[in-house]
Amino acid sequence: MNKSRGFILFCGLCISISSQAKDAPLLCNAINKAPNWSPLKNIQFGSMVIQSDDVELLGTESAEFSGDVNINSTKFNITASAALVDKQLGLFNATGPISYQDLIAKIKSSGLNADFNSSEINLLGAEYQLSQQLGRGSAEKLSINKNEFILSDGSYTTCPIGNEVWSIQADKIILSQEEGWGETYGMTFKVLDTPVLYLPYFTYPISDKRQSGFLIPSFGPSSKYGFEVATPFYWNIAPNFDATITPRYMANQGIQMNSEFRYLTEQHQGLLALEFLNEDKSEKELNERYLVHWQQKSNISEDWRASIDVTNVSDDNYLTDLDSSYANKTETQLNRTGILTYFGKIWQTDVKVQNFEVLGDHLASYSALPQITFNQIKALKWHDFQLTLNGEMSHFRNSNSDNRITEASRFHLEPKIQFNFQDFGWSFLSELSILQTHYQQNINSENTVYEKNINRTLPKIRLHSQLNLERKTNWLVKNGAQTLEPQVQYLYVPTRDQSNIGLYDTTKLQDDFFGLFRDKQFSGVDRIAAANQFTVGATTRIFSEKNDEVFNLSAGQTFYLSDSAKPTNQELGKQKNYNSLFAGEAMLHWHRRWYLGAGIQYDVDGKELIQSHMTLDYKGDNKQLVQLNHRFANDVSDNTIEQIGAFTSIPIADNWQFIASYQRDIEHNRSVEILSGLQYESCCWAIQLTGHRQIETDLNQSISSLEQQNAVFNSGFRLNFVFKGLGGKSNYDAKKLLEQGIFGYRRPYFINN
Structure with missing residues (x-):
């Protein structure tokens, strides 16, 4: 038809x-x-x-x-x-x-x-x-x-x-x-x-x-918490407001209520979190235990920005005892900061209020109430010279009775004239700065070297030059390019006795290769290090035909022309300095799946290794990854630290993934953390089973007292599951399991799948 x-x-x-x-x-x-x-x-x-x-x-x-x-x-x-x-x-x-x-x-x-x-x-x-x-x-x-x-x-x-x-x-x-x-x-x-x-x-x-509705629960036993179960409830209050309320039952501690409120408006976005445990059965001498966290970013107008980041806990060992996603259990102080920023065409101004909640047996830090900094972001030009002015006004407080200075005000100005020439093959930079600082210090003691009113004026001269050389190469790559970037810097700051000034926000900066060419040794301006020194260094890089960087090597050393400028004559507290520091960094990325990174700091005069680190990474097909790492530091709070670690994630069958991490303290000959897990994922359901053994941290106990026989470990396992289509994430990432530990897995920047 x-x-x-x-x-x-x-x-x-x-x-x-x-x-x-x-x-x-x-x-x-x-x-x-x-x-x-x-x-x-x-x-x-x-x-x-x-x-x-x-x-x-x-x-x-x-x-x-x-x-x-x-x-x-x-x-x-x-x-x-x-x-x-x-x-x-x-x-x-x-x-x-x-x-x-x-x-x-x-x-x-x-x-x-x-x-x-x-x-x-x-x-x-x-x-x-x-x-x-x-x-x-x-x-x-x-x-x-x-x-x-x-x-x-x-x-x-x-x-x-x-x-x-x-x-x-x-x-x-x-x-x-x-x-x-x-x-x-x-x-x-x-x-x-x-x-x-x-x-x-x-x-x-x-x-x-x-x-609104219940989310996927998680549960499992451990030696620290006993049997633990968390059942989050999501509350969709409005399109721009929501909250997550999570009752957390711990057999050894009790029931903890955790809540997180998120908000988003035209000008503001942030979250407010509260964790509360009315009575901890494992710490009966304590009253209620809690954590409060508030974080907000605000775009007030085109030129004004504001941010708030506040975390507060009820007691020093809250984080180590109960854990939290809002702070790390190894932190010794919690930052509480509010910043108001103005972005002008010529100036950027920050008004900051900051203090710290110190955890454990540590000295209380000074609060900045407030600290106003201003930086000239558009330089004034005169012929081939550029002129800028930066500065700050700060008021510090510390109510600790053991401090000889309870309050201080600081006014700092730093005018700078700069000549900067840049060409394809080389560059030259010369700077002359005048560092003018005035202090008013409220001294709480008669027998002290500190003075009430101090004016300090120091000049600073910096000369820096770099060559940029390039040639073709077939080493490591075909039709590649190699660069050589030698650089030299001279820095001069006269010696000045600054022992009459308190330390408010100043600490020693990191002595790595990139720090060799800084123009200062300390953060803040309470100590301005004397300098009469040459720093010599070089970096070589190799690029593939596609302009991908596959190798780099940097090395440098500082040479001091006067004894007064040597770091050992300018030590800050118990922080150790070295007069002949050699620093190097290297990276090898010879294949898109392989990455090797390493760094070293070495005292040439004392023939002593100061710090070193090395990481080898492999990321293969089908979620395969392996990472081996080593880290060494000869002086961390008067202790030597040397650790090795390994991370791995390997598919063992269709839909099955095995993950493991291991961290070992070589100095004390003990494991620090062991984590292993098994994951199954199909189209409609997934399950993760993880086991861990981690060393416990007591912030009231010094590092030197953590002998092997005194170490306390927390062991347990956790089960997470999801029936896809009933809530929870639609897929799992095994690397996220590796990030849960104290020493979480970090993916190198250069590795691409």
Whole structure:
């Protein structure tokens, strides 16, 4: 028979449901997602094009189609054995087998009826598969309206056919486009077709839209906490406000309530967090234990910015005892800072208020209340010279009775004239600065070297020059390029006795290769190091034909022309200095998967290794990674530290991943941290099992007292799981497991997969 063609216009037809979800793993898409559908071209909105083997007109307002019925509109496509259309009543019926597909799902059913007046389609004996996300199921009756799929006596899962690890069976399931969530009534949750949980009402996400509800819990035992379980609850307060409330049960400590409130406005974004434990059963001498954290960034106007970062804890060992994602357990002080910044065309001004909460048996730091700094960002030009002016006004306080200076004000100005010549092959920089500082110190003692009013004026001269040489090379690469960048610096600052000035925000800077060419030895201006020295160094780099840097080596040393300028004559507290420091850094990236980085600081006169570090990284296909590292420091609070470590993540079978990390203290011949884990991830579910053994930190105990027999370790394991499509992340990253430890894995900058 020749195919007949019918064209019927239904202006009231408007049926659509959509959802967006985070991308699922590619391996799951092909087997568990319906192919994307798009309407035929040249179809008018609100109309249907119907093709069939036979058509019978029943008056002027209805028609019956039979034999390979194919119905297309801008909203859907339907294939059926037969169909009846009544335009006058706005009704449409089809008999199966039926295939229905729109932008959201592909559905097979035995029967279909639609009411175009109410924009509702009902499919009987339906089996559906979503196309914009993972998800499939069945229903005795599946109803589609403008915003929802409604399943009566239906099911839902994200598992592929033939491997249904979990599923939901419910009297009623609503998949809402507008809300972005699924609702179930009379729900039975099944694992391996075995009922494990019944809930009269349950919600789960079907898109990335936010909605209040419980998130995936985590639990596991440890020697420190006993059995631990955390059940986070997400509260979607408004589109720009939300909160997460997490009750955390620890058998040895009690129940801790953790909450985080996030906000976003036109000018401000931030979060406010509170962790509270009313009574710690393991520390009965303490009262309630808590952590408060507030972080905010503000764009007040085009020229004004502000930021706040405040963390406060109830006691010194809160972080080491209870952990927190808002501060590191090894920190000895918590920063509390507020900054207001003005960005002008010529000046940048910062007004900062800062103090510290000192943890453990350490001296209290000075608070800056306030500290105003101003920097000239657009220099004044005079012939070939540039003139700038930087400075600050600060007021410091420290109420500790052991301090001989309880308050101090500091005013510092630093005018600078600079001549800078740069060419392709070389550069030359000369600077002359005048460092003028005035102090007013409130002295709390009579027998002291400190003075109440001090004026200090010091000149500083800096001369720096660098050559940029380049040649072709075939070493390490073919058709590559090698650069050689020798540089030399002369620095002069006269010697001045500064022992009558307190130390408010000054400490020794790092002595690495890049620090050799700095123009100062200390942070802050409470100590301005004398200098009469030459620094000589060079860097060589090798670039591939594609201009990728595959190798660099930097080395340098400082030579002092006068004894008074030597660092050993300018020691700051107990920090040790060296008069003949050699520093070097190196990087080798000979393959896109391999990276070697190393650094060294060496005292030439004393023939003593000061610090060193080395890291070897490999990142292969299919989530393979290995990292080996070594670090050494001969003087950290009068202690020598030498540690080696290893990280690895290896796929051991399809969907299975093994991770492990090991850190060892060579100096004390003991392990510091051991972490291992096993991860399984499929299209519809994932599980992580990790075990750890970590050394415990006591901030009231000095490093030197941590002998091997006194070390305390925390051991335990943790289980995390997710049924994909019911909340939680859509995939796991094994590297995140490695980042959980004290010595977390860090991916080198140069490694690309």
